Amino acid sequence: MSVVLVRVDDRLIHGQIVVGWVQALGVKRIVLVDDAVSGNEWERELYTLSVPPGLQVEFASVAEATEMMAEWMQGPDRTIVLVGNVEAIVELCNGTDQIEKVNVGGLHDATGRTQRLPYVYLSDDEAAGLRALGENGVEVTAQDVPTARPVALRGFT
Amino acid sequence: MSEPLQGVVVTHGGVAQALVEAVKGITGDNGGLVAVTNIGCSPEALLDRLDTAVGTRRVLVFTDMPAGSCFQAALKEQHGRENLAVVTGVNLPMLLDFVYHRDLSPGEAAERAMSSGNRGIRSL
Numbered sequence: 358m359s360v361v362l363v364r365v366d367d368r369l370i371h372g373q374i375v376v377g378w379v380q381a382l383g384v385k386r387i388v389l390v391d392d393a394v395s396g397n398e399w400e401r402e403l404y405t406l407s408v409p410p411g412l413q414v415e416f417a418s419v420a421e422a423t424e425m426m427a428e429w430m431q432g433p434d435r436t437i438v439l440v441g442n443v444e445a446i447v448e449l450c451n452g453t454d455q456i457e458k459v460n461v462g463g464l465h466d467a468t469g470r471t472q473r474l475p476y477v478y479l480s481d482d483e484a485a486g487l488r489a490l491g492e493n494g495v496e497v498t499a500q501d502v503p504t505a506r507p508v509a510l511r512g513f514t
Numbered sequence: 515m516s517e518p519l520q521g522v523v524v525t526h527g528g529v530a531q532a533l534v535e536a537v538k539g540i541t542g543d544n545g546g547l548v549a550v551t552n553i554g555c556s557p558e559a560l561l562d563r564l565d566t567a568v569g570t571r572r573v574l575v576f577t578d579m580p581a582g583s584c585f586q587a588a589l590k591e592q593h594g595r596e597n598l599a600v601v602t603g604v605n606l607p608m609l610l611d612f613v614y615h616r617d618l619s620p621g622e623a624a625e626r627a628m629s630s631g632n633r634g635i636r637s638l
Contacts, residue, residue: 372582407581465556
């Protein structure tokens with residue numbers, strides 16, 4: 358299985374990922390799944406510039422990712438699939454049966470959200486969305502960096 | 515050039531603050547440098563912080579890595595502006611040199627910062 362991490366993180370591509378997780382998991386490719394970024398040439402360029410040499414970046418909308426997930430899972434390149442919000446991960450998981458685990462890596466404070474962990478803020482709807490994924494058999498845990506202990510779903514929703 | 519060039523250091527963790535304090539400790543002045551941290555920030559919140567620090571002035575933005583959230587915020591801030599340049603790999607020699615050469619354009623200062631920063635890296 359070559360998708361080694363499916364992560365929800367509102368910072369999308371950032372230091373914890375391009376350094377911490379990429380090193381820990383031996384990742385060769387990041388697929389950034391975000392409708393706004395995949396439809397915006399300047400943002401695609403920005404994120405392409407934001408990764409160290411040797412690491413490949415691809416972009417997909419949620420709909421495209423739903424189609425491609427099985428191929429990425431079977432492909433040769435160790436890959437992180439990265440989405441920016443709970444809504445997108447719920448849509449992605451509901452659209453494909455390929456995702457067994459979801460890592461919640463960072464969702465920051467915003468209107469309507471309350472703090473669940475130092476790096477996770479969720480609205481009640483978002484918490485319910487993640488719990489529903491859990492009930493559907495997806496293992497959802499929170500973990501910011503590879504050396505941290507994963508927090509089970511009931512510990513933050 | 516009327517007003518001296520300003521510098522904004524945006525980094526992961528407390529690196530920016532520590533670097534600016536070290537500059538002040540060495541030169542006796544913060545030399546037009548302001549520190550911005552990404553701690554606890556969503557991309558929008560970090561861009562807000564950076565935007566506040568930059569204002570409308572002529573600025574050289576220093577980031578730690580040529581990747582990641584601070585780098586992205588700096589490029590977003592730069593987008594569509596002519597009086598702002600970005601340089602990555604900030605280190606203390608780079609900042610100390612900047613403090614004494616603030617009569618340059620942002621682009622010239624960025625070129626100079628690359629050289630001074632590189633000169634600060636040696637293997638002995």
